[in-house]
Amino acid sequence: MTAPPEGNQLSYVPSPAPPARPAVRFGRRAPWRTLTVVLPACWILIAGWNHRWIGDDGLIYTRVVRQILAGNGPVFNVDERVETSTGTLWQWLVAAATLPTGKDPATVAVWLGLVLCTAGFVLALLGTLGLYGRPTRVVPLGVVALLPVQATWDYATSGLETGLAFCWLGATWWALVHTGRSGRHLVPVAVLLGLGPLVRPDLSLVTALYAVVLYALVRPAPRRALTALVAGLALPVGYEIFRAGYYGILVPLPAVTKEASWTLWDRGLFYLADFVAPYQLWLPLALLAALSVPVAAALGDASDGRRTLVIASAPVVAGLASALFVTKVGGDFMHGRMLLPGLFLVLLPVFLVPLTRIAASALAALTVWAGACLLLWRPPHTNDDGSHFVVDEHTGYVNVTDQDHPVTQSAHAARTFLFAREARRLTAAGERVVLIETSYDRKVEALPLSARRHPAIRFAGVEARLGHAGVAIPLTESATDSLSLANPVGAHTHPVVFRKAGHEKPINRAWVIADYTDPSPADSPAVRAARHAMTCGPIAELRDSARSPLTASRFWHNLIGSWERTRLRIPADPAAAERQFCVK
Structure with a gap:
């Protein structure tokens, strides 16, 4: 008789086992x-x-x-x-x-x-x-x-x-x-x-x-x-x-x-x-x-x-x-x-x-x-009805890299995007700047990089393609995206567009300038509002959770506050965020 399973000695009644089924076999027999x-x-x-x-x-x-x-x-x-x-x-x-x-x-x-x-x-x-x-x-x-x-x-x-x-x-x-x-x-x-x-x-x-x-x-x-x-x-x-x-x-x-x-x-x-x-x-x-x-x-x-x-x-x-x-x-x-x-x-x-x-x-x-x-049947390269957007990514990257099989980082690094060219030029020159892409391949802007971000960082880049930025910018420097996949503040902002999945939270340029540069008399009202908002309450704590040195105390503080931090949402407009989170 089969022994009863441990932990249920009194109530166990063995049930009939299902009929044995032959194992799946391969080779000459099958x-x-x-x-x-x-x-x-x-x-x-x-x-x-x-x-x-x-x-x-x-x-x-x-x-x-x-x-x-x-x-x-x-x-x-x-x-x-x-x-x-x-x-x-x-x-x-x-x-x-x-x-x-x-x-x-x-x-x-x-x-x-x-x-x-x-x-x-x-x-x-x-x-x-x-x-x-x-x-x-x-x-x-x-x-x-x-x-x-x-x-x-x-x-x-x-x-x-x-x-x-x-x-x-x-x-x-x-x-x-x-x-x-x-x-x-x-x-x-x-x-x-x-x-x-x-x-x-x-x-x-x-x-x-x-x-x-x-x-x-x-x-x-x-x-x-x-x-x-x-x-x-x-x-x-x-x-x-x-x-x-x-x-x-x-x-x-x-x-x-x-x-x-x-x-x-x-x-x-x-x-x-x-x-x-x-x-x-x-x-x-x-x-x-x-x-x-x-x-x-x-x-x-x-x-x-x-x-x-x-x-x-x-x-x-x-x-x-x-x-x-x-x-x-x-x-x-x-x-x-x-x-x-x-x-x-x-x-x-x-x-x-x-x-x-x-x-x-x-x-x-x-x-x-x-x-x-x-x-005969293939998906369209781009399916765009004006309100929604889906793309055949494989065909797109074959075309943009001009390679049938772009399987290396160098294949993507060789792309002639304006951002990549400028990033290589500025890092080679050793200039301490943040390079911001303001539109796809049409305009980039270099601003003095603040030492407050990290003393060892001499170059930062912000563009829409996070993977591309990660290849173009050295590991020792800072690369992030304007679509907020890697931006701890931008990811928590409210969405502003819904046409293309994963692209709903393009971060307001004022947040980027406030985060990467020192205060300046030339700051716009939006930049000044962003600077102030990032020092206030939950937004300041959110930034600290990602950027403060990882001590035992920081780990515990991160752990117990993770639920509220995950739920935190910030107005995309810096002025609205300042009004919501900063006590006047």
């Missing part, structure tokens, strides 16, 4: 099943390689990686503690991979993203095979609906955390299938699930849903459940404590800048349409939705059919929730990027399906659609 995993993995590997690149947002990560490896900590600049990396785990993985190789972190990020993306597809396919369990001949269907979509290839690299997200989603799906059936390895799976918020904050939705499903399926004894809960929360909670004490707020700064709690349905629906329409994605999704009915019926007829249907439903619900959240908050400005995880999740249970006449017919129809995607 060549067809091997091909259904290998061929899609090869497809994403080759397509991702052919579209390899890194963009401006990927370069934001690489500057932080270089700061980490230089011993300055996970910061964008040496003079302030600001977390610019939304994918926390990704920046540390890139740093770990760069350290032993000594290679350009941009190139390392491209390679690492591609490898992790391919691994994610392999794990996802193995998970779906495990869902069926029996040595049934299967055909790829859901995966065929994902692979021809150009955005999938583009973000297999790009220097962003999407490849890691695919890997995590594939691994958690595989774990959900196997642990949901056997109940084994619950604690390691809990640790894996706990990584979701560190991969991307919005993946907390998947973590929470999968955790609930696993608990309902496994029904662990209280002590085992508590152990799994503690193991799953250890890394995300531990890092959250570090984040709050080190940076002074509870989320990465771009999450504050982009206001993840917004409701912008019109812009979100525009973003959703920009993803679905170019590929006619409604065709394969409608076909697979219809096919899922007989597939679900067949799964439900198995001896553990109810359990299997619960497992199969979990990623579909998670994927729909992810897509709904992205749409609600207004989407993104990069074509398809934020909707890819949701599509991946929704398709997971039908990545592979048992071979039947209906499945064979569906595969033939999907093959025709995939051919049209590959040969």
